[in-house]
Amino acid sequence: MTVLERFLQGDQSALARIISVIENRENDYRKILSRLYPLAGKAIKIGFTGPPGAGKSSLVNDIAKKLAGQGNKIGIIAVDPSSPFTGGALLGDRIRMTDMPTDGSVYIRSMATRGSTGGLAAATGNIVVARDAFGFDYILIETVGVGQVELDIIDACDTVVVVLVPESGDAVQALKAGLMEIADIFALNKADRPGSEKIVAELNMILEIKRRKSDWELPVVPTEAINDKNIDLLLNKIQTHIEHIKATGVFESHRRAQIRKKIDTILQTQVNLMIRERLRETADLEKIVSDIFEGKVDPYTASHDLLEISELKFPVDK
Numbered sequence: 001m002t003v004l005e006r007f008l009q010g011d012q013s014a015l016a017r018i019i020s021v022i023e024n025r026e027n028d029y030r031k032i033l034s035r036l037y038p039l040a041g042k043a044i045k046i047g048f049t050g051p052p053g054a055g056k057s058s059l060v061n062d063i064a065k066k067l068a069g070q071g072n073k074i075g076i077i078a079v080d081p082s083s084p085f086t087g088g089a090l091l092g093d094r095i096r097m098t099d100m101p102t103d104g105s106v107y108i109r110s111m112a113t114r115g116s117t118g119g120l121a122a123a124t125g126n127i128v129v130a131r132d133a134f135g136f137d138y139i140l141i142e143t144v145g146v147g148q149v150e151l152d153i154i155d156a157c158d159t160v161v162v163v164l165v166p167e168s169g170d171a172v173q174a175l176k177a178g179l180m181e182i183a184d185i186f187a188l189n190k191a192d193r194p195g196s197e198k199i200v201a202e203l204n205m206i207l208e209i210k211r212r213k214s215d216w217e218l219p220v221v222p223t224e225a226i227n228d229k230n231i232d233l234l235l236n237k238i239q240t241h242i243e244h245i246k247a248t249g250v251f252e253s254h255r256r257a258q259i260r261k262k263i264d265t266i267l268q269t270q271v272n273l274m275i276r277e278r279l280r281e282t283a284d285l286e287k288i289v290s291d292i293f294e295g296k297v298d299p300y301t302a303s304h305d306l307l308e309i310s311e312l313k314f315p316v317d318k
Contacts, residue, residue, distance in 0.1 A: 040132035047157035049143040054163040055189040058225035075136035166195035191222035
């Protein structure tokens, strides 16, 4: 049997191979995704984001075990920082996610960001498609934790959990970082530490304004992942949010917006490749770089001229 046939029969080793093909953009990876996409769309996707050291991995670990205990199949994607030397993931999150069920109900994969700056690896969305097509009920995605640019998680997930700790600073800092805008649920982890009650109170005070304009409660859940405290409550809020957005139509509209964004991303990628290939055939880029460096031309005019040379009639904002 081919790898794809074994994948469709539920072979996890075939899943691992398919993921590698997609992540590395090997030959025919687009054809594979085209085969898998019609099979996807059933899994619930939950994102966990927040500053480094907030305990995201521990929470994902606990939530995954509880979901598996309910009879679900769970796929975990843990996005780690790239090694500056090898470009690979450090696999730290896989090390932290311990004592998982051994019956195959939980499948963990670490990925390297490989230069992506939105908290997720560039291939995450495509790998979610593969996990979804494989038959996972829930896909948990943990971002790298890069602070103010975690916005990719919105385009990958149905529910976003923002994880904070008392040491993260006050709630105003969370607001400044834009975390208030992307969160469906807040988890204040390590809530046994000093200052946690103050942060919870501040978050609730700031969120009160948003709650008046929203039909969702925007809960703040104090958790202690290491002590398994309030993990059931957090899972309940996650599942309640999924039920809420399905009942209100937000689930479908958000999924449709994600599809539009996906089309836009694919088109941008293809256009960029087309432009680079055309320029490689028609222009001496090194000479243009030298002309700009020597002050003979500016980069805006040079870019406009390159498009003209390449017969690509796109407007250039000068």
